[in-house]
Amino acid sequence: MQKLLLGALALVVITMLCGYGLWTEQRPAGHYLSDLRVELTLNQGIPANQGNLLGIEPELFPGDYQSLQRLHLKLAAYLQHAREQGLISRKTVVILPEHIGTWLWALGEKSEMYQVTHLDQARQWLELSNPLRYGLAMLGATGDDRRADAHLRMKAAQMASDYQQLFGGLAREFDITLVAGSIVLPEPYVDGGTLRVGSGALYNSSLVFANDGSILGQPVRQKHPDNGVRRFIHAGAQPLQVLETPAGRLGVLVGSDSWYPNNYRQLEQQAVQVIANPAFIGVKHGWRAPWRGNRHQPLATQLPLKPGEVSEGEAWQRLILANKGREQASMSVFLQGRFWEVSADGEGFASRNGQNFSVSAKPGARLLNLWL
Template identity: 30%
Template sequence: MKKIWIGLVMLILGWMIWANVGHSVEAVSMESHISLVSSINPNDADSSAGNIVGIQPYMLTSDYLSEDLFLEKMDAYFQEAHRAGFFGDKTIVLLPEYLGTWLVIANEKVAVSKASTLTGAMAMLLLSKPVTFLKNYSLSSSDEDRIASTLFRMKSEEMARIYNATFQQLSKTYGIHIVAGSINLPGVEVLDGQLTVNPEEPIHNTSFIFTPTGEIFPHSVKKAFPIDSEKPFITATNPANIPTINLPIGKIGVLVCADSWYPGSYQAVQEADIILVNSYCAGNGAMNIPWAGYNGAPAPSDVALSDIGTLTEQEAWKKYALPGRISSTQARHGANIFLRGQLWDLGTDGQPFFILHGELQETKEAERGGIWNLWLAESTEFAEKF
């Protein structure tokens, strides 16, 4: 019995040492991986009409280990866009879905970012904070994936703080509006100009807009159509609750990824001048494989089921997401940006879509990180019509 107790004590001591070491990020360096900076229509440059800057950051798991590393990575892209002359009084920057979600590993062991799989990383996070995990586990009783749900709940305050501080600073520094991608947070709302969370509330995949003065709009955009992999821990919102927001560049509608595939989302932003979509497409090379059909909710009635397995994923995005559905609204301009990078074993794919005067624009592809600028020059046809 004595040997058992000694072994148990040694095991606990070993765990305590393991759980409390390996957090230093001094040796972790940031790489921007910017491979493309492109102006889609340079001949139409006119800052008075405004412009959309789409930033496709190439994220590494190590970029999420601390607030400083995350800010440094984001600022590298904003600096490059600023140097290219893309920022003006009516600029709005669009960032991708899930950009803030992986802040779930902020201030955790460096080894978490080096895990070969997301499952392994989350297991390491859980084992390093078992007491905190257990305290939040009971709050996830209604979620199918209680482990993922609990991890987001236990890290939600830290995630919200870093996300909020980063994009407040960037929007104020560069004097621009930012649609700051999305982040998974429970009971999130804006109070006194800051993001607050309630771990006891449902988790939503949510996007926020930051202003040139560093303020955050109280109108949040919550995902209405979670896909199958999200539904075990993400709660859907009513698509009728998707807001239209008035900005100097015009009325903005923001859709979170899969929401851009459903007519109900466009009904909510029917009066928008510009529709912006932030997306994340998992799987390396996913855009080139045969389209598997709608994911997470039934296909709308206007979808040709014969397209399933016939179109590629990329072709289906063009036909049934923003490029194919924006014409059902008053919006004449739009953009869709994807998250790219090396995120454990998840894989990423996607290149941006930009729409000007209702027409899908040709864009150069970025091998890794990319920055695209679209000037919203008024067309002759539009001027004559109105």
């Protein structure tokens, strides 16, 4: 009798495990209507066949990341709107915001994950739906936030592939040079034209795609991660690179790297002409809040501004204008939208000839254009 009960119990356990395994593989796509509207809020300069910097500040939500097709639909709609207004040519450099690729960790998950209201709940759904991958990722996780590290590490290879497919495809489709915001991956590198990942530390990196969809150079790793991500993102140590584009020699500064003078000196030594700054502020109304600074970075003590001295928005503009050369054009672009309780904020701006040009602050997706 005891053997019979043990056998029945084992059968029940096996049945439950098989059912759970089948459940984790199911990814039904829910219905989701995305707002494809975008407004041109900054348009400076005169077309002169020198090209332009075109910033896109997309308004994104978790549902936009349910599939690669949905995300492509939204970004392509913004680009098509810009094309219809005569803002896209082969000499256009399009800049997308920081971390637009990082949220690809949410791609292809169960519909329940996109419907919860808190990020921690979404992470729980991610773990429950991917128990084996999450468990293995936790074994290799590092940093002060091993859980966040594991969430990115467990899907890193697929995120890298999706990132290249999406943004390389958009660059080719619209015949543009595309600064594809940034993505957090473990030791990313380009080999044979393909974005690949390693097994070491996580880096917040930006890639640039040429008009034919190919990757230009190597990933640009952020050197000075800000306070919000330093618990699991490491500081990059590679020298900055300047890339040849139809609009001129392009340098990329990821996020708060745009605050530090030495980064501009590195780019100037390589005769940089245009600077792209993908940026992200994950605090509601953070643009007008007191500047937080970067207290965990030793070089931050040498900055001419102190935390709380000015607003976040004023600090970004003053630091960039003070650091870059007058002859260089630059543009900073911020993500809009909401990711569970995390509100993306910030108002993009461009700089040229010693002047800053700010967007007209309006809700929703925005386009910024600066003729070179």
